[in-house]
Amino acid sequence: MTSAEQQVTTELFINGEARPAENGRTYAIHNPARPEECVGHAARGSVADVDAAVRSAHAAFPAWAGRSYEERAALLRQIAEVLVADEDDVAFRSSLFCREHGKILKETRLEMTRLGDRFLLSASYADRLQAHETLSGPPFDTIITRQPRGVAALIVPWNWPLSILGAKLPQALIAGNTVVVKPSQNSALAPTLTLHKMARLLPPGVLNVVTGSSGEIGDALVGHELVRRVNFTGSIEVGKHVMRTAAERLTPVTLELGGNDAGIVLPDATLDAGAFMRMYFGAFMSTGQICMALKRLYVHRSRYDEVVDGLSAACARQVVGDGMLPDTTMGPLNNRKQLGIVQGMIAEARGAGAEVKEFGAVPDAELYASGYFQKPALVFRPEPGLSVVRDEQFGPVLPIIPFDDEAEAVRLANDSDFGLCSSVWTEDREKALAIARQLEAGYTYINGHGPTAQDSRGPFGGFKQSGIGRNLGYEGVLEFQGYHSISAPAGWLNGA
Incomplete structure (x- = not known):
């Protein structure tokens, strides 16, 4: 897997063509399971490259915005079809994604093959989007409609880059905007190749891609005079x-900034094998590196031991190793920095006297020691001030905390600077809804949590420091448009 023939080099995509970065600069991306292995090189874009991409998108905007919603929807449906048409290509991009990111091959393939579903969903809004509201006078006849904003800058993180791309790119396109996408520098190869496939199906300039260092080109993109909307997913x-x-140019932003999601297990919750696996995947899917992951679990004291035993058994069945290997169920963290954050939280909890248990089999101890690995860990009854409770772990560690009554559970769940997602586990529908409505979160799951419980038709985003605005759903499309009111004297617009 380390031969030069298996390395990949990706380019920028600007004004309808792939091109190298200015001066041909690239940077290396390594395998987090095997840090000595160079997976490939991505183009290291410059400020000049960003300017070229934005100006290309700006030039393409009038014609793209002038197309009907159905014309744009037809191209989104074509993209969805092409993304999965070539099985060999899907397999190649999935494997590349696994090697550069670290998540297991099953998850990379899931993310790769389901991306098109979000294009189809956005395309399905075409009829609804073209409708407008008419108000009849007196005093005026008024049409309330919407129009695209212009060039949208879409900034994608490393953890679930294709899924998150699917929460903002098709929405921006169906709304009538042209775009410049900046993938994360930590996971750029497979996402960039996938973006190139999409861009080639669109008119030149509609979709542009710039890779490189955020520190070098991030401000140039966000602050560009021709960018009319910024959509960012990442850290606070x-x-x-x-x-x-x-703000320097009053450019509107959508920010999805992660979460510290709380789950509440009530006394009447069904706690069978299926429930424990839903909890496990909610917390530990993709090695816990998911913004909507279950990150704090509050359990009624009467069911606490049962939950501890059930989740411990689920964690113990995991196999930690290289995500390319068929028996692996949990891969490494994506980078050394994140590994250090997670291990620091575990060390702090242990130092404070909390019980911490790590689980799972490690078939290759030498690999585990050299890669960015952390076995799934559970922290029992930690103090509320510990970082593993207060902060977003973004890794495979979950605190489990007992409570005595519902009011206490709601108070503890809401005692956070974050407000992205939450979950309620109960068989009482009325109680589930009553508690859900008290939780300070943009999305609440019932008897599930995270990607496996997510309905992409609903808007997604958070309160408090989890961000501003929404992605996904019809509302996610509206984020890329501005309202436009047209008024005339009463009886004039309706022909009376």
Whole structure:
């Protein structure tokens, strides 16, 4: 797997063609399971490359915006078809994604093959989008409609880059915007190749791709004079910086900044094998590197031991190793920095006296020691001030905390700077809805949590420091448009 023939080099995509970065610069991407293995090289775009991409999108905007919703929808449906038409290509991009990211091959293939579903969903909104509201006078006849904003800058993180891309790119396109996408520098190869396939199906300039260092080109993109919308997914600190930069030109932003999702297990919850696996995947899918992952689990004291035993058994069945290997169920974290954050939280919890248990089989101890691996860990009854409770772990560690009554559970769940997702586990429908409505979160799951429980038709986003605005759903399309009201004297527009 380390031969030069198996390395990939990706280019930028600007104005309808793939091209190298200015001066031919590239940077290396390594396999987090085998850090000595170079998977490939991505183009290291410059400020000049960003400017060329934005100006290309700006030039393409009038013609793209002038197409009907159905014309744009037809191209989105074509993209969805082409993304999965070549099985060999899907397999290649899935394997490449696994090697550069670290998540298991099954998950990379899932993300790769389901991306088109979000294009189809956005295309399905065409009829609804073309409708407008008419208000009859007196005093005026008024048409309330919407129009695209212009060039949209879409900034995608490394953890689920294709799924997150599917939550903003087709929405921007069906809304009538042209786009510049910046994938994460930590996971750029397979996403860039996938974006190239899409871009080749669209008119030149409609979809442009620039890879490289966020520190070098991020501000140039967010602060560009021709960018009319910024959609960013990432950390709180970077999100704040994006907002400050965009504010210089009053560019509107959508920010999805992660979460510290709380789950509440009530006394009447069904706790069978299926429920424990849903909890496990909610917390540990993709090595826990998911913004909507279950990150704090509050359990009624009467069911606490049962949940501990059930989740411990689920964690113990996992096999930790290289995601390319068929028996592996949990791969490494994506990068050394994130591994350090997670291991620091575990060490702090242990140092404070909390019980911490790590689970799972490690078939290759030498690989485990050299890669960015962490076995799934559970932290029992941690103090509320510990970072594993207060902060977003973004890794395979879950605190389990007992509570005595529903009011306490809601208070503990809401005692967070975050407000992205939450879950309620109960067989009482009325109680589930009553508690869900008290939770300060943009999305609440019932008897499930995370990607396996997500309905892409619903808007997704958070409150508090989890962000601003929404992706996905019909509402996610509206984020890329502005309202436009047209008024005339009463009886004039309706022909009376």
